Amino acid sequence: MKRVSLTQYLVEEQRLHNNIPAELRLLIEVVARACKTISHSVGKGALGEVLGSADTENVQGEVQKKLDIISNEILLEANEWGGHLAAMASEEMESIHPIPNRYPKGEYMLLFDPLDGSSNIDVNVSIGTIFSVLKAPEGMGQPSEADFMQAGSKQVAAGYAVYGPQTMLVLTTGNGVNCFTLDREMGSWVLTQRGMQIPAKTKEFAINMSNQRHWHPPVQRYISELLAGDTGPRGTNFNMRWIASMVADVHRILNRGGIFMYPADLRDTSVPGKLRLMYEANPMAFIVEQAGGAATDGKQRILDIQPTKLHQRVPVFLGSRDEVAVVTGYHQET
Ligand code: AHM
Numbered sequence: 371m372k373r374v375s376l377t378q379y380l381v382e383e384q385r386l387h388n389n390i391p392a393e394l395r396l397l398i399e400v401v402a403r404a405c406k407t408i409s410h411s412v413g414k415g416a417l418g419e420v421l422g423s424a425d426t427e428n429v430q431g432e433v434q435k436k437l438d439i440i441s442n443e444i445l446l447e448a449n450e451w452g453g454h455l456a457a458m459a460s461e462e463m464e465s466i467h468p469i470p471n472r473y474p475k476g477e478y479m480l481l482f483d484p485l486d487g488s489s490n491i492d493v494n495v496s497i498g499t500i501f502s503v504l505k506a507p508e509g510m511g512q513p514s515e516a517d518f519m520q521a522g523s524k525q526v527a528a529g530y531a532v533y534g535p536q537t538m539l540v541l542t543t544g545n546g547v548n549c550f551t552l553d554r555e556m557g558s559w560v561l562t563q564r565g566m567q568i569p570a571k572t573k574e575f576a577i578n579m580s581n582q583r584h585w586h587p588p589v590q591r592y593i594s595e596l597l598a599g600d601t602g603p604r605g606t607n608f609n610m611r612w613i614a615s616m617v618a619d620v621h622r623i624l625n626r627g628g629i630f631m632y633p634a635d636l637r638d639t640s641v642p643g644k645l646r647l648m649y650e651a652n653p654m655a656f657i658v659e660q661a662g663g664a665a666t667d668g669k670q671r672i673l674d675i676q677p678t679k680l681h682q683r684v685p686v687f688l689g690s691r692d693e694v695a696v697v698t699g700y701h702q703e704t
Pocket residue numbers: 432461483485486487488489578614615616617632644645
């Protein structure tokens with residue numbers, strides 16, 4: 371097999387589509403390098419003394435794990451000095467992180483969830499890093515949160531790394547979705563899947579069933595119809611998977627189809643779901659759409675949502691487009 375490295379892929383992609391200028395290539399390579407470092411820490415586990423809680427809380431009131439903080443630091447440090455960014459934002463930081471004045475500034479802005487799937491960190495189940503890249507608005511001075519308030523359709527790149535049995539990087543720059551596998555001995559990313567496509571139809575769904583009693587009627591209806599199997603209105607049996615790491619659930623869906631859901635529910639109607647729009651839902655929605663799937667908040671395309679807050683939450687329905695259409699249709703009827 372002729373090996374295509376991440377760098378070669380990015381250079382060739384730029385020649386073909388003229389959509390990865392040198393600064394963006396540097397950005398993607400720096401993020402990918404940071405993910406290698408995170409992968410190394412994750413892989414050490416107890417031997418690296420990186421497991422367990424850090425006994426601090428993030429802005430969302432969630433207890434941070436040591437690896438949440440370590441991964442955040444790795445991404446910040448890696449991306450500060452290169453001159454490709456104006457600012458960063460992260461799930462683990464309350465406010466945006468402008469590039470310090472001692473470094474040159476670039477025209478991109480990077481958002482990330484440094485380590486997604488926190489409940490799986492200490493139990494050796496797949497976790498990941500999710501990232502989204504925006505362009506700084508024209509003529510931007512000192513970056514502010516308002517500069518980040520751009521719809522997901524404005525993303526110029528998005529991706530995730532999944533730290534599983536293999537470490538993989540899945541990337542889109544708006545021309546399809548490609549997957550790279552980390553060659554641990556060589557320390558390099560090798561292109562292993564080109565043009566990933568999510569089948570339109572599926573018989574597999576992913577949702578945290580323990581929240582069933584709190585769901586809104588459209589979600590109740592949709593899931594009860596799936597559970598009714600071949601004697602129910604759908605006339606077919608559906609299988610369920612729930613890893614509780616969005617990266618791992620989305621990665622399965624990119625490979626064999628499925629629908630992933632994290633709806634809002636009745637527990638606290640002021641909180642629209644669990645997942646965050648800017649650095650979880652938007653990058654995943656971009657990737658999923660680029661692979662031929664769909665992503666909505668139940669009512670509208672996630673990528674069309676105009677954000678109002680950095681840490682805003684959003685209901686998420688994404689994956690195989692025929693199933694996303696069914697559950698979105700049930701919401702639109704009500
Ligand atoms: P996190 O960013 O704190 O890890 O939370 C996001 C994760 C997703 O990866 C996953 O889909 C979801 O939370 C699981 O939630 P639950 O524990 O309610 O099943």
